[in-house]
Amino acid sequence: MPNHSITADSPRIVVSNTAEFLRAVGRELEDGIVSPRIFNDPELYSRELSRIFARCWCFVAHESEIPTPGDYVLRYIGEDQFIVVRDEDGQIRVLYNKCTHRGSPVCRVEKGNSSHFRCPYHSWMFKNNGEWSGAPYRKKAYKKLDAAQWGLVAAPHVDSVHGLIFACLDPDAPTLDEYLGGMRWYLDVLLGLNDQGMSTIGEPQRWRVPANWKSGAENFMADAYHVPSLHRSAEEVGMFPGIEGGGAGPQGVNRHVFFDEGHGMIVNDGFLPAPWHRSGFPPEVADTFQLDRLTEDQRQWVASHSASTFLIFPNFGLVRVPASPHPDAPPTVFTYLRQWQPSGPDMIVNWNWTLGWNSASDEFNEQAYVAALSMHGPAGILEQDDTVVWGGAPVAGSSVFARKSGMRFNFQLGLDDMSDYAEDPDWKFPGRATTSALGEAPQRAFYRRWLREVSTPDHAEPDHTDQEENA
Ligand code: FES
Ligand SMILES: [Fe+2]
Structure with missing residues (x-):
């Protein structure tokens, strides 16, 4: 078990040299701890813009x-x-x-x-x-x-x-397929289920959230742990089914699937009972799926799994969950796309697109649209929960006391047998899968990818940045 205590000689006070600070971040990440500074630092933010957003797909x-x-x-x-x-x-x-x-x-x-x-x-x-x-x-x-x-x-x-x-924006980038790696397989089983495909419904909603973009990304990638506490009220009013029973919480039928490249998702092994089937869709929709488009492995996956929330590094998310459009209605499975656009280190512009199946009825797509906005639109019941709590990280990130005291954030869930959470050796589909979602291995992979990117100079940057990097 690593020693997670704060020591006097660890770089926890103020490290002025960014390269030195990042080396310390790498060491601490191995122990599942993260400095608040990464959530609100102008120099790191500048690196994110040039080394992540201008280099990734x-x-x-x-x-x-x-x-x-x-x-x-x-x-x-x-x-x-x-x-x-x-x-x-x-x-x-x-x-x-x-x-x-x-x-x-x-x-x-x-x-x-x-x-x-x-x-x-x-x-x-x-x-x-x-x-x-x-x-x-x-x-x-x-x-x-x-x-x-x-x-x-x-x-x-x-x-x-x-x-x-x-x-x-990087001329030397890998192809999109290479960049996505195993996530391409999951896009096939989520979005490529028939020839007609999906379309956006209406305009994307946009709203500003006082938080750091990474908080949105890591939350949607894998944070099942927050659902039973932060989102309990949605279940209490009848709009979000069965949190503890497997709806979206960390136990039950949920697990993580993630990649060392910082992509990942929460996989749910069956959201809803019959007559819902095939990733939780009702027969009128599921019967339009052309499963012969998929490989045998992909067909098996579709028959028994779905992804609830999903991240492609750095800031693109997809969500597919059931929720009720209003308290008296049965759940409808909706699909939406989410992007956490950075607007400074302490501000996100949230973008939200709801997708409808081109093969489904207008009535089904309208229900899905209303359910999506009820949950995750600008006034969505889950959205309000999430965006309030994410605001604390950048405040701590610029706090004098947080820096002087050596405060750190905890990402140790699932580390070193801390919880009932392990890698599943029997997972036969792409990515590394875990036995539950009661852990934070994907988030640690996300921050390792983040660290690799912000630590690697960009050839288009001014000379002084490279000099500092090599100091
Ligand atoms: S024509 Fe565009 S700035 Fe002059
Ligand atoms: Fe949430």
Whole structure:
């Protein structure tokens, strides 16, 4: 059993050198303890933007939001704003929304359809594939302009899977499939169940939450432990079934599945009794699933498992759980996408998209939409619970007393036989599975990935950062 006591010579007071601090974070993480500083530190946040959000594959939109040429939406990677647009040839582009003349945003509305974007400042024009296409007085003003050099700057990589569009700002990145690894298998069994696929219902909701983005990510990745305490009221009013009996708590029929790359999920081995089947969907929906699209292993998984909450590193989540749209209604299984966009180290902009099955009735999808918003919309009963409690970490992260006292956060659940929680040697599907969800192995994997990324210099960063890294 490791010694978890606070010692005088451990780097618990103030380590001014960021590289030294990160080495200490790595040592402490092995013991399941984490400094509050990582939840509110301008230097670490700057590294997160350049080394995580500008290097990882990040979700930007669902294909159903931009179905026809010219359709676009405005989205973010880290704090940078992009136009996600389907060009005239049907190709999806992710274009940095800053004019190459003086930096004014060329697109000023959240969504629309346009063949071109015209900058309001001096009226440079860009096609919806990003190419420079003209300027006022062009023949007199820009006789020698090399138009090929002055298009909108595009994300170097864009790809999609089951309608989810991801972009990556790192030219040297692996492919999206390589990045997802075993999580691609789980996207197949969650979203790829028939040819018709899923579409977003309505607009994504967005709201600001005073918290650090990592708190949302790690919570949805694996934090079943909080459900019976924080969300008990949802069960008490009849909107969230059977927490202790296996609904979403840490015991019962739940387990973790996770990857060393910092992706993971809570897997539920059967949410609802008959007649609900196949991942908790009623027959009218489940009968539209074309299981011959899946491998034999995937079919077995669909017959007996579902994922309740799910994270693709760094900040993209998916949730599929049953809940009642109102206290007198039976549970409906809903699916929504969640993104915790950073807006400073102590602020998240939450993004929330509900998905409906294209093969299901409008009535079912409407019930699922209402259930999703009742639980996890801006005023959702679970959402209010979560977002209130996440606010403490960044406050402690900038607190003088927390730093002087050497305060640490505890991530020891499931470590070294502390709980009934072990890796399941019989799990035959992708990822590392545990025997229950009464542990925090996925969260520790998430923070190890976080640490690897923020500790690895980016070749595009200024020289002084690399020098500090090597100090
Ligand atoms: S800033 Fe866009 S045209 Fe000048
Ligand atoms: Fe929660």
